[in-house]
Every structure is written in structure tokens, then in C-alpha cells.
Amino acid sequence: MSLVRTNLAILGLQWGDEGKGKVVDLLSPHFHQVVRFQGGNNAGHTVVVDGQSIALHQVPSGALHPGCFLVVGNGVVLNLDVFQQELDRLKARGFDLTGRLMLSDRAHIILPHHIALDLWREGGANKIGTTGRGIGPAYEMKAGRMGVRLGDLLHPDTLAERIGHGYEEVRLRLGAGAADLPTLDAIVEGLLRTAKPLLPFIGDTQTHLVTAWERGDRILFEGAQAALLDIDHGTYPFVTSSNCSLGGLFTGTGLSPKALDKILGIAKAYTTRVGSGPFPAEMHDAIGERLRQVGKEFGTTTGRPRRCGWFDAPITAHACRTNGVDGLAIMKLDVLDGLDEVGLIVGYRTGEGTLTTKLPSCAADWKELKPEVKMFKGWASTRGVTRHGELPAEAHAYLEALVESVEVPIAYLSTGPDRQEGCIYPGTFLEPLLA
Numbered sequence: 001m002s003l004v005r006t007n008l009a010i011l012g013l014q015w016g017d018e019g020k021g022k023v024v025d026l027l028s029p030h031f032h033q034v035v036r037f038q039g040g041n042n043a044g045h046t047v048v049v050d051g052q053s054i055a056l057h058q059v060p061s062g063a064l065h066p067g068c069f070l071v072v073g074n075g076v077v078l079n080l081d082v083f084q085q086e087l088d089r090l091k092a093r094g095f096d097l098t099g100r101l102m103l104s105d106r107a108h109i110i111l112p113h114h115i116a117l118d119l120w121r122e123g124g125a126n127k128i129g130t131t132g133r134g135i136g137p138a139y140e141m142k143a144g145r146m147g148v149r150l151g152d153l154l155h156p157d158t159l160a161e162r163i164g165h166g167y168e169e170v171r172l173r174l175g176a177g178a179a180d181l182p183t184l185d186a187i188v189e190g191l192l193r194t195a196k197p198l199l200p201f202i203g204d205t206q207t208h209l210v211t212a213w214e215r216g217d218r219i220l221f222e223g224a225q226a227a228l229l230d231i232d233h234g235t236y237p238f239v240t241s242s243n244c245s246l247g248g249l250f251t252g253t254g255l256s257p258k259a260l261d262k263i264l265g266i267a268k269a270y271t272t273r274v275g276s277g278p279f280p281a282e283m284h285d286a287i288g289e290r291l292r293q294v295g296k297e298f299g300t301t302t303g304r305p306r307r308c309g310w311f312d313a314p315i316t317a318h319a320c321r322t323n324g325v326d327g328l329a330i331m332k333l334d335v336l337d338g339l340d341e342v343g344l345i346v347g348y349r350t351g352e353g354t355l356t357t358k359l360p361s362c363a364a365d366w367k368e369l370k371p372e373v374k375m376f377k378g379w380a381s382t383r384g385v386t387r388h389g390e391l392p393a394e395a396h397a398y399l400e401a402l403v404e405s406v407e408v409p410i411a412y413l414s415t416g417p418d419r420q421e422g423c424i425y426p427g428t429f430l431e432p433l434l435a
Contacts, residue, residue: 006262006429007218007219007260007261007262008027008218008220008221008260008263008264008433009223009246009262009263009264010024010027010220010221010222010264010266010329011223011226011244011246011265011266011323011325012223012224012225012244012265012266012267013227013319013320013325014226014228014267014271014272014273014312014315014316015226015235015271015272015279016224016226016229016274017274017297017299017306018226018266018331019266019268019329019331019332020061020222020223020224020266021056021061022331022414022417022419023266023414024060024061024062024220025061025062025064025419026412026419026422027430027434028062028064028065028068029065029067029068030218031062031068031217031218031219031220032067032068032217032218033068033069033070033209033212033218033219034060034062034068034069034070034071034222035060035070035071035072035073035222035253036058036059036060036072036073036076036222036224037075037221037222037248037252038073038075038076038224038225038242038244038249038252039076039224039225039242040078040079040133040134041058041083041110041133041135042130042135042240054090054093056086057082058078058082058086059083059086059097059101060072060222061222062220063095066100069212070097070100070101070102071104071205071208071253072101072205073104073107073205073209073252073253073254074106074107074206074253074254075107075242075243075248075251075252075253076104076107076108076252077107077108077109077135077138077139077242078103078107078108078109078110078150079133080109080110080194080198083198084197101201102201102208103150103198103201103202104203104204104205105202105203105205106150106151106205107150108139108141108142108148108149108150109138109147109152109153110135110138111134111138111148111163111187112134112181112182112187113137113166113167113181113187114134114135114137114141114166115132115134116174116177116180116181117137118130118133118134118135118137119132120173120174120177121136130275135240135241136240136241139241139242140241141166141169144166144169146166146169148162148163148166150202151202153199153202154199154202159191160184160185160188163184163187163188164184167181167187205253205254209253209254209255209259210254210255210259213255213259221249221253221260223248223249224244225240225242225244226244226266227244227245227318227319227322228315228318228319229244230243230244230322233245233318233322235278235359235363235366236361236363237363238276238277238363239277245319245322245323246263246323246324262326262327263323263324263325263326264325264328264329264412264430265316265319265320265323265325265328265329266328266329266331267311267316267319267328267329267330267331268295268311268330268332269311269335269336270291270309270311270332270335271308271309271345272291272295272306272307272308272309273306273307274304274305275304278360278363279307279309280345280348280366280369280370280371281309281310281312281345282307283308283309283310287339288307288308288309289308291308291335292306292308295308295332295335309345309371310343310344310345310371311343311344311345312345313344313345313346313347313357313402313405314345314346314347314357314358314359315359316405316406317405317407318359320407320408325408326408326411327409327410327411327429327430328406328408328410328412329410329411329412329414330399330402330410330412330413330414333399333413333414333415334381334382334383334384334415334416334421336379336382336398337380337381337382337383338381340378341375341378342375342376342377342398343374343375343376344373344374344375344398344401344402344405345372345373345374346372346373346374346405347371347372348369348370348371348372349372350369355372356369374401376394376398377397378394379393379394379395380392382395383416383421384421385413386415386420386421386422386423387423388413388425391413399413409425410425411424411425411428411429412424412425412428412430
């Protein structure tokens with residue numbers, strides 16, 4: 001297979017919100033299939049076209065390109081009400097997905113009692129900082145063999161029985177709080193009503209993708225969340241409920257690893273995190289607030305303000321190793337414009353003063369780590385630069401140090417929110433893809 005026909009995975013390398021939606025939207029016209037393989041509507045990708053923002057939560061970001069067929073794989077959990085609302089909003093903007101969307105019959109459904117359980121947990125002292133949308137409980141029910149899949153909707157006579165196992169489990173956990181739950185009959189009736197217009201989209205996505213691969217279609221795999229939120233390789237327990245690293249692509253689609261050719265890792269030129277959990281880079285000063293305001297660092301899905309700090313090379317290098325990243329897409333460089341100095345975290349100091357780049361496996365061990373920051377001279381402006389050779393010398397110096405710390409080359413650089421604001425680095429695997 002030539003480079004021009006490369007199948008490509010796009011994965012987040014930090015704690016999410018890196019700008020994956022823009023990159024998927026940019027690359028989608030060069031692919032036949034765009035695939036979402038894990039996560040739920042706790043993920044949000046924002047695409048900016050001609051100054052207008054379009055937020056996508058469960059529909060793959062290739063939706064804005066009529067030539068792309070969209071696939072929602074078996075590793076995704078779907079809130080059907082939210083999904084239908086998203087389809088309606090896209091249609092109102094002129095993007096009708098009829099005939100070019102398939103939902104896996106093995107994808108699991110988020111149900112009202114999953115959301116109730118999520119909110120109940122987040123109301124306690126040991127909250128993780130989830131979006132409260134029922135994603136975690138839906139995956140929990142999946143692992144507990146009490147989940148409901150899209151294929152079950154094709155058998156309405158047995159749907160109450162399928163839902164009932166998990167429903168009763170949640171009732172037992174909530175205790176007195178279960179009084180506010182809808183009845184099982186109401187959940188079944190509501191689900192069938194919501195699902196009716198979506199039934200034509202349900203199908204065997206594994207066979208669809210295998211067939212597409214065998215005939216030579218170019219396939220773009222769109223990751224949600226990011227490596228530091230991966231349930232196995234992230235900052236556990238402050239993580240999401242799915243494998244949003246590379247392994248989740250294969251379990252979430254049913255495709256062989258042989259179907260993938262290249263991996264593009266997405267990272268901001270600084271670091272953000274939303275919700276609870278370790279974040280050594282976090283700055284509570286005026287610079288941190290400036291990054292938040294200039295970068296519009298508020299959640300696409302929740303609107304929550306994101307915690308902000310300098311680029312963290314150790315976490316990004318960990319994500320690159322975990323995912324076998326071939327090239328970096330560095331986003332939002334322009335947000336750093338105008339600063340006198342720009343920082344790069346090159347390691348952490350332990351309580352004993354030792355410098356390390358190793359990430360702890362236990363949440364308690366993060367508390368003693370202090371970031372080792374290397375400062376660089378700032379620059380005036382990179383906004384809208386479309387050739388990397390036109391960047392200020394100071395920005396070049398910063399990016400070269402970033403690459404040296406992460407040990408992966410830059411393939412794409414974003415210098416603004418719109419499609420046109422950015423540049424492909426010459427000589428990288430992206431260049432022939434976009435030719």
C-alpha cells in the first residue's frame with residue numbers, strides 16, 4: 001500500500017481537548033471512511049469553518065465532508081437522544097448523513113439509570129470529575145454482561161429483559177435515591193421511540209470496515225479523549241472508562257492491527273486538563289488564566305474551565321511510546337503569542353530532589369512531583385502562518401526543544417482555529433497524503 005493510501009489513526013496525547021476535531025476535519029476529505037471507535041458523548045470535537053464553530057460529540061468529525069462515509073464502531077457507547085439531536089443540528093446546517101453513516105450493532109447504549117448512577121457517584125466525596133453523562137456506568141454494565149447493544153433494538157420483545165438486569169442493579173446501589181428513576185417500562189418505551197429513526201443506520205461495521213480495507217479505501221480513525229485518560233495507561237483512577245490509546249482502536253472496530261499504517265498524535269503547544277486528577281503543569285497564576293482565556297479553554301461538552309499549564313514533555317513522551325506515534329500535530333501555538341517567556345516542562349523533581357521523566361503508576365505518588373521548567377524567549381505572532389519556515393526564530397527554538405524532549409517529529413502545526421490556519425511540515429508522511 002502506498003503512502004497516499006495510508007490508513008491513519010489520530011490520537012490525543014495529553015488529557016483530551018487537544019484539537020483532534022480540527023485535524024480530523026482537515027484530513028477527512030482525503031479519506032473514504034472516518035471511524036469513531038471508543039468513548040461516548042463525554043467527548044467533544046470542535047470544528048471551525050469560515051469562523052463558525054460546529055461542536056460534534058458522537059458523530060465522527062468527517063461529517064462535514066460529503067465524500068466521507070462515517071462509522072461508529074462497537075467500542076463506542078451511545079446516548080441515542082443526544083445522537084439524534086446531533087444529527088438534527090447537522091441537518092439544519094446542511095449536512096444530511098443519510099446513506100453515509102453506520103452504527104455498530106455491537107455498540108452499547110447509555111440508559112437513564114446509567115446517568116443516574118453517574119450523577120449519584122459524582123455527588124459524593126470521592127468524585128472523579130466525570131461529565132455525569134452515564135458513560136462510565138455504561139462501560140461498567142458492558143463489562144458486567146448487563147449492557148444493552150444497538151442490535152438488541154431489533155428485538156423489541158426481549159428488550160425489557162435485557163435492560164432489566166442492569167436496571168435492578170442500579171436500583172440496589174442507589175437505595176432510596178432509586179425513587180427518582182423512571183420505571184423500566186418507561187425506559188423501554190422511550191428507548192424504542194428514540195431509536196426508531198436510527199434503526200436504518202444500525203449494521204455490521206466490522207464487516208463494512210474489513211471490506212473497505214480490502215478494496216483499498218483510505219480509513220481515518222478518530223480517537224476521543226486521550227492517552228493520559230486511558231483506563232490502563234492514564235493517570236488512574238482519574239481517567240475515562242475506555243481504552244483511548246491505540247489498543248482501543250482494534251477492540252473498538254474489530255479490525256486487525258495490519259489495517260493501520262500511521263499514527264498521528266495530537267498535542268497542544270501547552271497543556272490542559274479538565275476535572276480532577278494529577279496535573280504537575282498546572283499554573284494558578286496570571287499566565288495560567290491568560291492561557292485559559294486566550295485559548296478559550298472551556299469544555300466543548302460541559303463548558304467547564306480547563307486547568308492550564310506549560311507543555312509537559314514527560315506525559316507526552318509517555319503517550320507517544322504507548323501509541324507508537326509517527327508524527328506530532330502541535331495545536332494552538334498562536335495562544336502563546338505575545339508572552340515574554342514560554343515554558344517547557346522537561347521533567348519532575350521528586351521529594352528527594354531527583355530529576356525524573358517517569359510517570360507514577362499511583363495517584364498518591366504524583367503529589368510530591370514538582371515540574372522542572374525550561375524557559376524560552378517568547379515571540380510576537382504566529383497567527384495564521386501556513387509555512388513553518390515563516391515562524392519567528394524564537395518559536396522555532398521552542399518547537400525544536402519540544403521535539404527533542406518528546407523524541408517524535410512534528411508533522412503538522414496549527415496556528416489558529418480555522419481550517420486554513422496551519423502548516424504541514426515538508427518531508428513528513430502527511431505531505432503525500434494531502435497532495
